[in-house]
Amino acid sequence: MESNSFLAVDLGATSGRVISGSIENGKLVLEDIHKFPNEMIAIHGNHYWNIFHLFRQIKEGLTIASRKGIKPVSIGVDTWGVDIAFVGEDGSLMGLPYAYRNFTTRENTDSFLKQFPLDELYARTGIQTLDFNTVFQLYALQLRQSSQLKAAKHILFMPDAISYLLTGQQVTEYTIASTSQMLNPTTKDFDSKILEYIGVERSKFPGEIVFSGHQVGTLTQELAQETGLGEIPVIAVAGHDTASAVVSVPAVDHKFAYLSSGTWSLMGLELPEPVVNDRSQKANITNEGGVDGTIRFLKNITGMWILEQCKKEWDLEHVYSYEELVDLSHKATPFASLFDPDNEKFANPQSMTKAIAEFCRQTGQEIPSTAGEFVRAIFESLALRYKQVFESLKTFATFPIDRLHVIGGGSRNEFMNQLTANSTGVEVLAGPAEATAIGNMMMQAKAVGRFNNIQEIRDFIRTSVALNVYHPQEKAVWEAAYLQFLKYAKPIE
Numbered sequence: 001m002e003s004n005s006f007l008a009v010d011l012g013a014t015s016g017r018v019i020s021g022s023i024e025n026g027k028l029v030l031e032d033i034h035k036f037p038n039e040m041i042a043i044h045g046n047h048y049w050n051i052f053h054l055f056r057q058i059k060e061g062l063t064i065a066s067r068k069g070i071k072p073v074s075i076g077v078d079t080w081g082v083d084i085a086f087v088g089e090d091g092s093l094m095g096l097p098y099a100y101r102n103f104t105t106r107e108n109t110d111s112f113l114k115q116f117p118l119d120e121l122y123a124r125t126g127i128q129t130l131d132f133n134t135v136f137q138l139y140a141l142q143l144r145q146s147s148q149l150k151a152a153k154h155i156l157f158m159p160d161a162i163s164y165l166l167t168g169q170q171v172t173e174y175t176i177a178s179t180s181q182m183l184n185p186t187t188k189d190f191d192s193k194i195l196e197y198i199g200v201e202r203s204k205f206p207g208e209i210v211f212s213g214h215q216v217g218t219l220t221q222e223l224a225q226e227t228g229l230g231e232i233p234v235i236a237v238a239g240h241d242t243a244s245a246v247v248s249v250p251a252v253d254h255k256f257a258y259l260s261s262g263t264w265s266l267m268g269l270e271l272p273e274p275v276v277n278d279r280s281q282k283a284n285i286t287n288e289g290g291v292d293g294t295i296r297f298l299k300n301i302t303g304m305w306i307l308e309q310c311k312k313e314w315d316l317e318h319v320y321s322y323e324e325l326v327d328l329s330h331k332a333t334p335f336a337s338l339f340d341p342d343n344e345k346f347a348n349p350q351s352m353t354k355a356i357a358e359f360c361r362q363t364g365q366e367i368p369s370t371a372g373e374f375v376r377a378i379f380e381s382l383a384l385r386y387k388q389v390f391e392s393l394k395t396f397a398t399f400p401i402d403r404l405h406v407i408g409g410g411s412r413n414e415f416m417n418q419l420t421a422n423s424t425g426v427e428v429l430a431g432p433a434e435a436t437a438i439g440n441m442m443m444q445a446k447a448v449g450r451f452n453n454i455q456e457i458r459d460f461i462r463t464s465v466a467l468n469v470y471h472p473q474e475k476a477v478w479e480a481a482y483l484q485f486l487k488y489a490k491p492i493e
Contacts, residue, residue, distance in 0.1 A: 004022050006074060006441040007072040007074070008437040008440035010241065011038060011077070015035065017032060018033040048099055051161065052096075058162065066227050071229075072232055074235045075219070076235045076237035077234070077237070078239055079176070079239065079240075081157075082132060085158065086148045086152035086154075087153055087161075091168075093161070097158065103131055103140055111143070112135075116194075122276065125181050125183060125184065126280070157173070160236075166219055169217035170206040172209055173238075174188060174209050186274065212243075212292075214235070216236050219231050219232050246435075248435040248458070249458060251405060255401065257401045261407070262304060263308065265304075268296050275297055285396070292453065297393075301389060310374055313351060313353055325371060326375070336373065337377040356374060382419075385485075387423040404421075404426055406420065407430075407435035408436065422474055432461065438465075
């Protein structure tokens, strides 16, 4: 009997999992196999990812799948963007990869841009400037005379590094490489002038760029035996988690905007060609690679990272569930405390609650004191930031946008979804929550001929998942709140 199961290795900035998806009777059936935490490690003032812990947990997930009798067609890996691992001449990983939160100050970015103008950098890549983009990480490592960078034979983006551990084969996948701010969106290869400026040879990125659907290799003989799965193919899916998530937007056509909601929120459009001009640069909107030649025209928004950091502080005294926090937020006064989630003050403060309180004090607003008040402030500020970005995106669209698809873990948050509908003034369709893993699996299925194109995938997903619909409410109240929010937010030009 032909197998209908696919395994997704889905790694986020706070957690990871191995999840199985089976196509049964024309619908997708998901089964969580193994979940595990992913935390940055602070050592001597630097932040790292424990890639060996991740590998061990992935291997455990594959082993559990085998014990359950799952015989997958293939395996795909997706992760967060920008971060990299170094591989030595002997093929071994050279220590722990740096975490992007290690590069959140503007010092390196400003130094870079003194000699390489921002206008030219954007014109060559179409990527928004974020202090932790790979290009600035590599520049910073050059300034530090990094022994890892000097000695590395190859540089692998995180999903490619995980695939390498699984297969022994090295590739550079397009969607994840596009997050680096080193890729030309037209040629879909690394920009030689940028690489020359940061002193990194093109040869350090193995081979030609590969695209979603490419077979990286098969599980190594060792892993095939240890896990019991056999030498299963590992497919280069859309390696960037947002690219995988966008695959699973259950849209009826191309006239939609999406919000991938998780630790980060990413709002954007799916376009056939990049938009690289003065307006998109001033708005700091990015042109990241999508599947099947599409462009993810989007803007990064600091998402539930702020709430997650607050929760860590509260957990020291009282462990709240997310459901409890949402309930507490209902009882707090609306619009008492607003802030721009993308203000650099909230990038990686020692105390997130103190950073929010201090911002409110400086701006003459009510200072949150309870968990419910903080959560309400976070949710409303995020919703209003969503409106600000949504209004900017609409000016670039060549089609009307009358709906916003919310995908990812945040689509489960009914209160936040209603606030988003209220703020943006458009219909919000929430789901699927497992968007990234589903997109990962669907690109594996497409690679073996189960689907011919992305619209076929989206039509299939729409019949497989239940969507919740939210309609805008309290228009006048939210318009007034938006005007108040704009006093604290950096303009999107």
